[in-house]
Amino acid sequence: MSDLHRLTIHEAHRRLAAGEISSVELTQDCLERIHQVEDRVQSFLTITEEQALEQARQADQRIADGQAGPLTGVPVQIKDVISTRGINTTCGSRMLQDYVPVYNATVVDNLYRQGAVMVGKGNMDEFAMGSSTENSAFHATHNPWDLQRVPGGSSGGGAACVAAQEATYALGSDTGGSVRQPASLCGVVGMKPTYGLVSRYGLVAFASSLDQIGPITRDVTDCAHVLNAITGHDPKDSTSLPQAPKDYLAALNDSLSSSPLAKGRSKGVLRIGVPEEYFVDGMEPGVRDAVETGIKALEDLGATIEPVSLPTTKYALACYYIIAPSECSANLSRYDGVKYGYSFQDTSDMVEAMEKTRQFGFGPEVKRRIMLGTYALSSGYYDAYYLKAQQVRTLIRQDFARVFQQVDALVTPTSPVAAFPLGAKTGDPVQMYLIDVCTLPVNIAGLPSISVPCGFAQGLPVGMQLIGPHLSEESLLRVAHAYEQATEWHKAVPVL
Amino acid sequence: MALDRQEVQHMATLARIGLTEQELESFQDQLSHILEQFQILAEVDTSGVSPTGHAAGASGGAGVMRDDIPQDSSSFEDVLSNAPWQEGEFFRVKAVLEE
Known part of the structure; x- marks a missing residue:
């Protein structure tokens, strides 16, 4: 080889x-x-x-x-x-x-x-x-x-x-x-x-x-x-x-000040916001250190770094775990054992065939989310859960839109934790959901974002997330590329 | 927001998911715990806020329309190729109505 x-x-x-x-x-x-x-x-x-x-x-x-x-x-x-x-x-x-x-x-x-x-x-x-x-x-x-x-x-x-x-x-x-x-x-x-x-x-x-x-x-x-x-x-x-x-x-271009987003700004300098809400309680210290060092590197490259606030961040997890399971419960209704996929045939009853097909065909997390979504969409709970989550989704979008009046991009940790041991979080769904706390607001608002390697925490890789306004992929790639040129993290490879 | 056993069973019935006794029990705990986390949304004032159903609207692409021009679709053979049970050009299912 x-x-x-x-x-x-x-x-x-x-x-x-x-x-x-x-x-x-x-x-x-x-x-x-x-x-x-x-x-x-x-x-x-x-x-x-x-x-x-x-x-x-x-x-x-x-x-x-x-x-x-x-x-x-x-x-x-x-x-x-x-x-x-x-x-x-x-x-x-x-x-x-x-x-x-x-x-x-x-x-x-x-x-x-x-x-x-x-x-x-x-x-x-x-x-x-x-x-x-x-x-x-x-x-x-x-x-x-x-x-x-x-x-x-x-x-x-x-x-x-x-x-x-x-x-x-x-x-x-x-x-x-x-x-x-x-x-x-x-x-x-x-x-x-x-x-x-x-x-x-x-x-x-x-x-x-x-x-x-x-x-x-x-x-x-x-x-x-x-x-x-x-x-x-x-x-x-x-x-x-x-x-x-x-x-x-x-x-891709090494100079951050030539970002198209920075044009028309008074100083012509790229402004990057650091949302305090993304540096959550429970974040591993090694992850925090690596991301903060990464932010310093962006500053050394000529970006101005400013603290910003996205106060709706704390609602994003609940908002996401209502909307995503609701859509999932509708999308996954197609798996009924009739058109394709696993099909339980050992019964003469159609409803029992569907229930058994879905009982044996789906794993526990999929079942949990289908049930959760079914609940959030069911009569009597729709307004309190699904409609409420969609309204909060509007507020989260507006929060990002407001911050992007002030800065060109945001920098955050991608995940509050580095890789965890197999089996460590499988017993508690909510603990598993919390890992996505820094990434899911981006999907809620439909924004682009990129994660780049920014160091290690006790030998495990750490990623830094850049988030931009809609269709700002070019600027995000430019910032990420400039950062990559100035650092060596992307060159590290595991020994196998 | 504790769910009782009947509510969990009702959801399973609506979603057409068969559950064992053990699953029913663990889902009752887990889903109750998850729903508890959702209570945080009650503190958000959303009066007069319009709902966002789709991120595409925000980036200007919701519901892109095209002309309705007939086109070739997949063949019967393709469409039925993954069917667990079929007959001729049809999917077969268990009897829905009693004879």
């Missing part, structure tokens, strides 16, 4: 385009790496070795024809909630254990059009509900930095896979932090784009007003490359923004 599995997308692309390596070599190296570490990391639910090598051969032909794009021939793992034609898409659930989609998600078609090589499907919490990947019906994933600890979730497979160098990058989905939080816990870059920027067509629905697909990569440049490939208007998704394509790579 060579060291090709360690390359970033942009490094691999340079060497592929120059003819120094082939996609088949790169793909084989990743597959060997998978064979070497997967029994310990367990980031995959399906490994698509044969298809990957076939795609690699096609990519090599395309490169030989001078048609190579930045992602051509580069291996990717795709979260198992994103539909892949002809390849099992289980959502980490017994319910869809044998489900084989008959169409690709738009993001998958977009990657394939670029000549991507898919090496497999990523492990996840069942239906993306969870923060540790322990809710997968099939197996847990282990954090490559400490195999006794969780990788975060729900896209824990993707983050662990990229950190363990089993694929060059991954696609995850983020409903309340499910890309950014595992990226933070595994020491890689994770981005949730503005709601509507990336098509949700073919993303199996959890909470439709919050779900968004995002990249998990080794550095910010790679993140921009993937964003370039997956963004764009999709007529198959009615919430897809009618945006003209942008070149996110062109947005």
Whole structure:
């Protein structure tokens, strides 16, 4: 095995385009790496070795024809909630254990059009509900930095896979932090784009007003490359923004003062706000230290740092855990054992068949959320829970909008804790929910945000989250890239 | 906000989820505890605040419309390929009405 599995997308692309390596070599190296570490990391639910090598051969032909794009021939793992034609898409659930989609998600078609090589499907919490990947019906994933600890979730497979160098990058989905939080816990870059920027067509629905697909990569440049490939208007998704394509790579620039957001400001300097509410009680001291050091680095780069307040932050968790389960209870009603998926047949009664199908097909967390959502939407409780949460959602949005009159971006911890031991929080749902306290307000407001590695707490990676106004991906990437250029954290790799 | 056993069973019935005795018991505790956390919202004054149903509205993309032009859809074979029980071009289900 060579060291090709360690390359970033942009490094691999340079060497592929120059003819120094082939996609088949790169793909084989990743597959060997998978064979070497997967029994310990367990980031995959399906490994698509044969298809990957076939795609690699096609990519090599395309490169030989001078048609190579930045992602051509580069291996990717795709979260198992994103539909892949002809390849099992289980959502980490017994319910869809044998489900084989008959169409690709738009993001998958977009990657394939670029000549991507898919090496497999990523492990996840069942239906993306969870923060540790322990809710997968099939197996847990282990954090490559400490195999006794969780990788975060729900896209824990993707983050662990990229950190363990089993694929060059991954696609995850983020409903309340499910890309950014595992990226933070595994020491890689994770981005949730503005709601509507990336098509949700073919993303199996959890909470439709919050779900968004995002990249998990080794550095910010790679993140921009993937964003370039997956963004764009999709007529198959009615919430897809009618945006003209942008070149996110062109947005990367070392100087913070040239941010387009900073233009027109009196000093022409980027202003970054630090919301005190995100430095919560119970935050680990090592996480706080790493994030504060990261904020200092942003200041050294020329940004002005100012304290800001988002007083509705303390209501975000309750707001989210009413809205997301409500939408989930509606979306998951489709699993009735009739059209696809697991089906309990050993009864003559239709209602009993459905109840047993859902009893045996769903795991405990999914059942909890369906029940919670059913309660919040049921007559007599709708106003007190669902309507109230939607009103609070308005206030949370307005809070962000007000703060973005004052500053160009926000910086916060991504997660108040570093990776925790497997099994440590599975007994108490509320403790697990609290881990997403810094990420879920962003989904509630539909904002873009990125998590970048900013240090270590007792040997475990820590992530720093940047949040911007709607469609400010270019500025966020620019700030994140400038920070990355000034620090070495993204270069750290776990020993496996 | 403690839920009683009947309420938990009622939710399970509405959601068409069969539960064991043990699940019923643990969900009663857990869901009660979660609902307790939601009480914090009662302190927020939301009078006159309009609800936000969707983040897309905030970024200008709610309900993008297109012309209603007939297009090819998936084939019967594709649509039925994951069906647990089928007959001809149909999904089969258990009898809904008594004979």
